[in-house]
Amino acid sequence: MEYKRLGTSELLVSEICLGTMTYGQQNTIAEAHEQLDYAIAQGINFIDTAEMYPVPPNAATQGRTEQYIGEWLAQPHIKQQRDKLIIATKIIGTGRNYSWLRDDSIAALSRKNILQAIDDSLKRLQTDYIDLYQIHWPDRNVPMFGQVTFEPQNEREMVAIADQLATFAELIQTGKIRHLGVSNETTWGISEFSHTAKQLGLPKIVSIQNAYNLINRTFEMGLTEACYREQVGLLAYSPLGFGHLSGKYVQGSPSNTRITLFPQFGQRYKKVNVQAATAEYAAIAQKYDLSPTQLALAFVRSRWFVTSTIIGATTMEQLKENIDSAKVQLNTEILAEIDQVHARYFNPAP
Known part of the structure; x- marks a missing residue:
């Protein structure tokens, strides 16, 4: 296993990151702990x-x-290794109708909500600090999760980026978080977060967690330059395109998969040319x-701009194959054939 520096931080992260969004829905606690133990043993x-996991998010499982993960971290033999582990979690943004998570769903990244969210996550994770705290999606109106067009009529109330960073600065000063990252961000967002931090002497974002895979390479269109110039590392999520790039959907839709269990999460993969492209990649x-x-x-x-690839699995067999891909x-x-x-088939599932 290789390790890379995350952005401008001192964190050296494994080139494969263990994603956990199935824990508590598709995976039991015993299965989650088995995955965690195996992943750590592999480096x-x-x-x-x-904070909103598992998916699909709802009040009962949030x-x-x-x-x-907290119960796993609390085990004595794991607790002794805490300083060797890099734990990343996320706070929700605005606009996804998750008012059941906190009373104030408007201005999700207000100081009050951020302070409550970090304390709640620390309690659940049974740890004193978070190594990488990420904004799950922007507090402002942006196209995301399969949307590709910016719509000005969807503008909404948001907390100014400077105010967001000021609150995160408090958390860094108190030791509750070490570094800050963003997720589902845009080129404008990377630039604005970076420039605001420089101008006001506030914490700089060190990472961005966006979708990137063979059928969605839109990150290469602008975001690579912004991340290169601002020294922000990509944590690539959905590297298997919600399972499509594993090849299991080429011949149809097998049962008991996320696409069949939760079809609302697979809308971007129902677009034209997704099946044709995945079939050609499988042939390669x-x-x-x-x-x-x-x-x-x-x-x-x-890819030169990828710091770590986030994998997720519901079975140990899948997990082992994913890790062995390193x-x-x-x-x-x-690469030329790809x-x-x-x-x-240019970005059929953006």
Whole structure:
């Protein structure tokens, strides 16, 4: 396992990060702990979660994922390793109708809400500090989660970025968080967060967690430059395109998968050319004696702007294959064939 520096921070994170959004919905606490134990044994030191997990989010299960991780962290042999682990979690933004999470769903990133959210996460995680605290999605109106067009008529109340950063600065000063990141952000957002921090002497964001995979390479269009110039590392989520790039949907829709269990989360993968593109990528994998999963994960890991690739699994078999993909290196011939498919089917699932 290789380790990379996250942005301008001192954090050295494993090139594969363990995602946990199924814990508490599709995975039991015993299964979650088995995954965590195995991942750490393979050299993964980076664990990502969120206050609203598991998905799909609802009032009955909200926070359960952090609780499962917290019970794991509280075990004596794991607690002794806490300083070697990098724990990342997230606070929700505005506009997703999750008023059941906190009373004030408007201006989600107000000082009051941030302070409550971090204390709640620390309690569930049974830890004194969060290594990377991330804004799950912007507090302002932006296209995200499959939307591609900015709509001015959707403007809403938001907390100024300077005010958000000022509150996070308090949390860094008190030791509750070490570093700040964003998620589902735009090029404008990266620039504005970075410039505001510089101008006001406030904490700089060190990471961005956005979707990036073979059928969604939109991150390359503007965000790569912004992240390069501002030294912000990408934590690539959904590297398997919600499971599509594993090849399991090429011949139909198997039962007991996230797409079949929670169809509302798969809308971007019902778009034109998704199936055609995934079939061609699967064919490339077969040609070079790789599994579609190995090809997809190795591609994401190979990008110069990716600091860590966030994997998620519901079974140990999936987890082992995902982690083993770190041993796969794609040669120039394979990468050229991937780019040929990308040119024919340009970002079918943005």
